[in-house]
Structure formats: C-alpha cells, structure tokens
Amino acid sequence: MNYRTALIVGAGPGLSASLARALAKSGLNIVLAARSIDKLAALAKEINAKSYACDASQASAVDRLFGELDAAASTPDVVIYNASYRTRGALIELNPSEVEKSIQVSAFAAFLVAQAAAKRMLPRKHGAILFTGASASIKGYAQSAPFAMGKFALRGLAQSMARELSPQGIHIAHFVIDGGIRSAHRIVSSDQPDSLLDPDAIAQSYIHVLDQPRNAWSWEIELRPWVEKF
Amino acid sequence: MNYRTALIVGAGPGLSASLARALAKSGLNIVLAARSIDKLAALAKEINAKSYACDASQASAVDRLFGELDAAASTPDVVIYNASYRTRGALIELNPSEVEKSIQVSAFAAFLVAQAAAKRMLPRKHGAILFTGASASIKGYAQSAPFAMGKFALRGLAQSMARELSPQGIHIAHFVIDGGIRSAHRIVSSDQPDSLLDPDAIAQSYIHVLDQPRNAWSWEIELRPWVEKF
Amino acid sequence: MNYRTALIVGAGPGLSASLARALAKSGLNIVLAARSIDKLAALAKEINAKSYACDASQASAVDRLFGELDAAASTPDVVIYNASYRTRGALIELNPSEVEKSIQVSAFAAFLVAQAAAKRMLPRKHGAILFTGASASIKGYAQSAPFAMGKFALRGLAQSMARELSPQGIHIAHFVIDGGIRSAHRIVSSDQPDSLLDPDAIAQSYIHVLDQPRNAWSWEIELRPWVEKF
Amino acid sequence: MNYRTALIVGAGPGLSASLARALAKSGLNIVLAARSIDKLAALAKEINAKSYACDASQASAVDRLFGELDAAASTPDVVIYNASYRTRGALIELNPSEVEKSIQVSAFAAFLVAQAAAKRMLPRKHGAILFTGASASIKGYAQSAPFAMGKFALRGLAQSMARELSPQGIHIAHFVIDGGIRSAHRIVSSDQPDSLLDPDAIAQSYIHVLDQPRNAWSWEIELRPWVEKF
Numbered sequence: 001m002n003y004r005t006a007l008i009v010g011a012g013p014g015l016s017a018s019l020a021r022a023l024a025k026s027g028l029n030i031v032l033a034a035r036s037i038d039k040l041a042a043l044a045k046e047i048n049a050k051s052y053a054c055d056a057s058q059a060s061a062v063d064r065l066f067g068e069l070d071a072a073a074s075t076p077d078v079v080i081y082n083a084s085y086r087t088r089g090a091l092i093e094l095n096p097s098e099v100e101k102s103i104q105v106s107a108f109a110a111f112l113v114a115q116a117a118a119k120r121m122l123p124r125k126h127g128a129i130l131f132t133g134a135s136a137s138i139k140g141y142a143q144s145a146p147f148a149m150g151k152f153a154l155r156g157l158a159q160s161m162a163r164e165l166s167p168q169g170i171h172i173a174h175f176v177i178d179g180g181i182r183s184a185h186r187i188v189s190s191d192q193p194d195s196l197l198d199p200d201a202i203a204q205s206y207i208h209v210l211d212q213p214r215n216a217w218s219w220e221i222e223l224r225p226w227v228e229k230f
Numbered sequence: 231m232n233y234r235t236a237l238i239v240g241a242g243p244g245l246s247a248s249l250a251r252a253l254a255k256s257g258l259n260i261v262l263a264a265r266s267i268d269k270l271a272a273l274a275k276e277i278n279a280k281s282y283a284c285d286a287s288q289a290s291a292v293d294r295l296f297g298e299l300d301a302a303a304s305t306p307d308v309v310i311y312n313a314s315y316r317t318r319g320a321l322i323e324l325n326p327s328e329v330e331k332s333i334q335v336s337a338f339a340a341f342l343v344a345q346a347a348a349k350r351m352l353p354r355k356h357g358a359i360l361f362t363g364a365s366a367s368i369k370g371y372a373q374s375a376p377f378a379m380g381k382f383a384l385r386g387l388a389q390s391m392a393r394e395l396s397p398q399g400i401h402i403a404h405f406v407i408d409g410g411i412r413s414a415h416r417i418v419s420s421d422q423p424d425s426l427l428d429p430d431a432i433a434q435s436y437i438h439v440l441d442q443p444r445n446a447w448s449w450e451i452e453l454r455p456w457v458e459k460f
Numbered sequence: 461m462n463y464r465t466a467l468i469v470g471a472g473p474g475l476s477a478s479l480a481r482a483l484a485k486s487g488l489n490i491v492l493a494a495r496s497i498d499k500l501a502a503l504a505k506e507i508n509a510k511s512y513a514c515d516a517s518q519a520s521a522v523d524r525l526f527g528e529l530d531a532a533a534s535t536p537d538v539v540i541y542n543a544s545y546r547t548r549g550a551l552i553e554l555n556p557s558e559v560e561k562s563i564q565v566s567a568f569a570a571f572l573v574a575q576a577a578a579k580r581m582l583p584r585k586h587g588a589i590l591f592t593g594a595s596a597s598i599k600g601y602a603q604s605a606p607f608a609m610g611k612f613a614l615r616g617l618a619q620s621m622a623r624e625l626s627p628q629g630i631h632i633a634h635f636v637i638d639g640g641i642r643s644a645h646r647i648v649s650s651d652q653p654d655s656l657l658d659p660d661a662i663a664q665s666y667i668h669v670l671d672q673p674r675n676a677w678s679w680e681i682e683l684r685p686w687v688e689k690f
Numbered sequence: 691m692n693y694r695t696a697l698i699v700g701a702g703p704g705l706s707a708s709l710a711r712a713l714a715k716s717g718l719n720i721v722l723a724a725r726s727i728d729k730l731a732a733l734a735k736e737i738n739a740k741s742y743a744c745d746a747s748q749a750s751a752v753d754r755l756f757g758e759l760d761a762a763a764s765t766p767d768v769v770i771y772n773a774s775y776r777t778r779g780a781l782i783e784l785n786p787s788e789v790e791k792s793i794q795v796s797a798f799a800a801f802l803v804a805q806a807a808a809k810r811m812l813p814r815k816h817g818a819i820l821f822t823g824a825s826a827s828i829k830g831y832a833q834s835a836p837f838a839m840g841k842f843a844l845r846g847l848a849q850s851m852a853r854e855l856s857p858q859g860i861h862i863a864h865f866v867i868d869g870g871i872r873s874a875h876r877i878v879s880s881d882q883p884d885s886l887l888d889p890d891a892i893a894q895s896y897i898h899v900l901d902q903p904r905n906a907w908s909w910e911i912e913l914r915p916w917v918e919k920f
Binding site: 482519550551552554556557560563567568571572574575578579582594599600602603604605606608609610611612613614615616617618619620621622623624625681 | 737746748780781782784786787789790793797798801802803805808809812826829830831832833835836838839840841842843844845846847848849850851852853854
Binding site for chain 1: 234271289320321322324327329330333337338342344345348349352366369370371372373374375376378379380381382383384385386387388389390391392393394395
C-alpha cells in the first residue's frame, strides 16, 4: 500500500480496532487518538501503535495533536475519522446541549481533523482521508434528529472535500455503514447468522479504497449485512 | 389558509420580506425575528407585524422569544426558518470559528426554533414548519464546506422531523432554493432575463405548501430559474 | 394561467379526471388521450373535452394523435403524462413480456409523447410537460422490479429533458406521488383519515407548478399523505 | 474467492476483458457472451474461456444461452452485466427506434439475464449479480435522454433485486462508473495523467465486492478518476 502512517480518530473497541489491525498488517504505522486512551493500551501494544488523548471537537486540541505528530515524525498520510456522538428521543424532549454535542463530535470535529490533515497532505499532493458514516447519513429517521444532523453534515463535508481535494491528489472517501456492528456487547443470534456487520469485514473495504489507484477512486461506498432492510 | 400566526426567523430584506408580505396578504398575523431588527421597522409597519431581536443560536434566547410570543397570544402555528451563515474558501484556509458559526446558525439554531415551535404545535396536532435550503443542501461544492455542512445538517433535521412529526399533524417542508435570489444588490442582466429567482415567486410556493391538505403534503420542493444549471 | 390547451395522456378515472377538471376550471381547453376512451365519455362531456384513442407506446399512433391535434387547432402547450403499467411478483416468476410492457408504457411511451410535444413547443419557446412518478421512481422495492425499471427510466427522461429544455423555455416537472390515491375502489378507513391521496389535492400541486413563473420553476415535487411512511 | 464460474455479458474489449482476466486470475472459469463473438477469440483463448453469441435483449436467446451453460456444467454463480447501448442528440431529433434499443439493451436485457441467473442461484442461496452503471445512472444529462432512461432503469432493477434477493443469499451490486474508460482508442493526454479510468483498476473493485462476506455487502459503489468533475 502506497501509504506510511495512519491516524485513526475516535479509536476505541470495535471498528477502529479492526481498522488499526488491518492497516498495521498492511505495513502502516498506526496512531490512535481518542478522548480517552485508557482502553487503547492493549491494542496499542499489540500493533506497536502510539496513542494520544485528544478532544477533537476543540481546535486547540487538534492543533496540539498534529503538532506532536509532526514532531514525532508521525505526520499521517492516512486519516480515518471514526468518532460520533448521538442522543435519541422525541424531538421535543431532546436536550439542546446534547444535540449540539452530537453535531460537534460527529461533524465539526471531523472538519478540524480533516483540515489539519489536509494542510499536511496538500504540499505533497498525497494522502487519504476517510469518513465513517451511517444509515443516518442519507436518511433522517424519526426520534433521531441529532444523529441525522451530525451525519448529514459529515457527508456534506466529505462531498465538498472530495470535489475540492481529489484533483489535488487527496483521496476522500465516505462510508455508509448501514446496520449494527458486531461487538462483545452485540452478538448475532443463531437464527440470523451474519446479521451484524463484522468490523474486520468493514476494514477490508477501507483497505480496498486505500489500495485504489487515482484513476479509479471511490468517493462513497455502502456496506450492510445481507439481511438488512434498506 | 388554515393558519393564524406565522413566525419568520432570519427575517431581513429579500426572501423573508416577500414571505412576510405574502403571508400577511393571506390573512395571517406576522411575527419577525432576527439577530438585529433595525432594518425590519419599515416592513413591520407596512404589514402590521411584530418584530423581535433574537440570536436563535442561543437556546435561552429562543426560549425567551417563544415565551414572549406565548404571553402576547402570538404563539405561531407556522414557522419559517430562513436564517443561514456561510464562510467560503479553500478548506485549509477556513477559520474554524467561522465554520462553527456556519453550522450553528444554519442548522443548530433551526433545531432550537423548530423544537420550541413543535412543543406548542403538538398538543393541538396542528402547525407547519418550513425550512429554507439551498443547492448546497444536496450537493457539497468545492471551496464551500461550511455551507454544505450547515445545509446538509438542516436537511437531515427536516427529514427526521418530517418522519416523526407529520403523522402527528405537523407539516414539515424543506425547500431547495437552487440559484441566486434577485435583490436590490443583485439584479438580472437584460440579456439573461429571469435568471435570478424572484423572492415573491418563491413565496408563492411556500404559500402553496401551506395550502396543501394533509392527504397530499410535500416534504421537499426544488425551485430554480429556467436557465440555472443543475 | 399562461397556457391554452392541455393534453392528458393516460386519461381515465382518478388522477387524470381530477387534473382535467382542475385545468378546465383554470380556463384551458382539455384533450384526453387513452388506449381506450369508452370510459371517458362522461368526463369529456362534462368539461367539454375532446378525447382520442391512442396506444402511446406506438410511435405511429403518437404521430397520428399529434397530427390530428394540429389539424384541429388543438396543439397542446401543456402535456401531462399520466400512464403507467406494472406487473408485480418475485423476480424469477415475472413474465418477460409483461416486464417489457411495463417499461414501454411507463417510460418509452412517455418519451414518444414528450418528443412530439416538444417539437411543437420549442419553436414558440413556450410549454410545459409534466410527468407523474411514484415512490418507485426513487426507490426500487422488492417484488416490484418492473415498476422500478419503468418509473426510474421515466425520471431519467424527465431529468434529462429538464436540463435540456428548461433553458429553451419548456417547463419540465416530475411528481413523486408517494402513497395510494383515493378512488371509488379504494377508500380511507375511518380510523385513518386522510391516509390516501385525494386526486383533487394532487391536481392543485400540478396547477401550482403550471402557475410558476420561469424564474422559480420546480423540477421535482413529492406528495404523500401525512401518515405515509417514507 | 467463493465462486466458481463467471458469466460476463456484453463482453468486448475494454472493461469486460479486464474483468475476465481478473476473474480468471482469481481462479474462476469464465464464460463470455456478446452479440458478436468474433472479437473475443483471442481473449477466450488467452484465459481459456468459452464464448457464446447471444442477443441478450431476446428472451429466447437468453433462455438458450443459459440452457447451453447448464448442459455444459457451466452454470454461472457470478454474472456481470456489462452491455449498454446509447444514442445521443437533441431530444426532438432522436430516432424512436434507437431510443427503444437503448432501453432494451441497457435495461431490459439486463433483466432477462438477471432473471435467468437468479433462477439458478436461488435454489443454492448463493451467487452474485453485478451491474455496470454510469454517471447517467444517477444524473440525466441534456442531449442524452436515451442513456439516462436505460441506465436509470438498470439502477431501479438492481436496487429492487438487492432488496428482494440479498436476504436470499444473492449478492447484487451496482457500479457507477463516472468517467471515460481508457482504451486503445481513448488515451490519456500527458498533461492530465490518470484522467481516464483504467479498466484493470475498475476490475479490482468488482473483485473486491465479490470477496465481501455477506455480513458486509456493498450494494452501490462509485468509481471516478481523481480529476473527474462530479
């Protein structure tokens, strides 16, 4: 793979861990960033990754993170933005500050990370920035306005960046993850095999996108289990 | 028309004034709200409207506004959210606080207003909330990520609200205004007649949507000049 | 209204009758065309319309129809294409000739009619061509591939025509009718009032689109009952 | 790869040849079908493929093809529909029989092939059917109504099939190929490197989709060169 160092933001168990392992296996150096890195120690050790605590919704925190990465010769040429926050409920019962946080974490923080990354990628005309979306990125569900706002905004960012930065050599991709992801807390019932997305399988599609030559780039890819309604 | 009082947020010259006049002509009482109401005096007098200063991106300000409307027996059964803010430029040169403001004004403030409105409409199972979108609501353009983020988020909010509140009797509609709007500062050249949207014509489509019976509601309507590329 | 003569293709009971009455009331001369015109006699008499038998999926029949209209000084400046055909069922059990007919009637015949109409409208740079779509125009449902094929194709035609002909003065619009339409055979249960689209209400949205000035044209409009899932 | 025999319909030079080579390299037996197979001889020999002449827009021809494949123990568990036909020009100048052919070849023939394939795949609850779309699948361009009609219809078919057949174990995918494909007749200028899609690169994305486990299937994937406007 034609990349060297991947930064995964919103790293925690689940998809981020699968992505980190798959990218490490492909030979990349891995950097993990999350609000809290306590739970990342075992993974970081396993794949020899560095981990950084960072509240990506704060511009100053994102600046500091990238400054430290530059200083450590770990400036990423792959960035995967994987963080989100949501609050659910009837529209009239939502807590405004929770709604604000949903937009901040799911979209504004993604902008901050993507901007810092793009500043470093553009001079070399090389790099990739991948965003993790959801069903809510393209369909606003009842009782879930905050997630729709955050994920629609993230998709708008990704599409605008694709139009602007692809012709400058930066691969921008947006994944629509449509369905639940299997985890320790969420397992498949035996009468519905493969009804949850396997995070390792998702990671293989991210790897494929990073492998695409620039004459055939995907901007958007949907992934869902075979039995998922859509 | 089966409504009594319309609140227009983001009221200023242009589209909001046309909407206010058209709704007043249809017999509704008009309330105008904007960050600054200095420029609204003449219009307010002309159509006998009340006007309120309100920074709709602040939850407390929106609460105060609706409290005052309740006290004045002006609780709206029609709300039109018409405010937006944008900053343009190359992604790497954008000012993060301007980006944040774009999302706050274009989408989060819309949520605050819509939530306050819905709280009052739901007990009567009657009301309409209309959102003004743009080309950027469905297409993220290069050099314009903040507007895409704000307008995509607004559309996600509107779609989620439509799914949740329509079956409770609240008409939710989203307008995709695709093209420039004619104004005192922006006039059509004589060799391209009608190449800018006439705000009075746009207002007629809003009026039509408010006239729709609940068995045939529009959720989304596009409007553009005949010569506009899309 | 700035039009003189409307041709409605696929005229039968239901939506077409409502459109014919609404347009007649707006002062237009009405021409009805359908495969069989036996059932149109009462309506034609009521609104003083002419009716023509025409299998619109045959190029020669469409040529003949428009030739007769020209000869009768009834060349339409409004055309509404309202015909469709569908066959349902599991994909592997569909009858290929029924699938072919679905595409022919729902989309190819629309092209034939629209082409004949556009030939007459373009020299005067004036006219409107409206297409009736369905939920299936934007979402392909299981067990309903033929209808999806026909309605997606119709939407592709309408969008291509909008991009090509709008700047030449022809208003092209596509309606996404999302829900069942009330008819003599299909009535609303009393516990779900207004859960079917009223064809007269739909007709009012068509009338509104025909009333739009060219600086604020809609290309696509969705209509659904308040309680319809989408 | 968990498949055995791939049928490529619309096989000719360019994308089909790249797909055939990539699938052969992955260990699948390859069957090529096209209206004329004269030009396929060299490729067929190179990858040890069988080739069949078949006008896929004729139900009887498709029946015969699949009957022969069954008899030869070459029933495919992968089918790639890659054929299309288009005619371009101003709407009013299009030849109706060419428009009809565009729809027949681009969409109706795809239905015939997909139906015959699905009949054989469903009993084993295993198989994959991939459709090649274009920019015109999601955007109807001026002067190109027939291609929009054919490609929109194909996408409607693919989406309907995905909803119906995915939960029965058949992987349905639709590719939006957005840009010109490099060929002997169409080469990239040196000042715009990689501005045409490389058919081998496209083939790698098809291979990736065939490699996806059923818990993380893509339905739709876009591919375009880095410098392509969209």
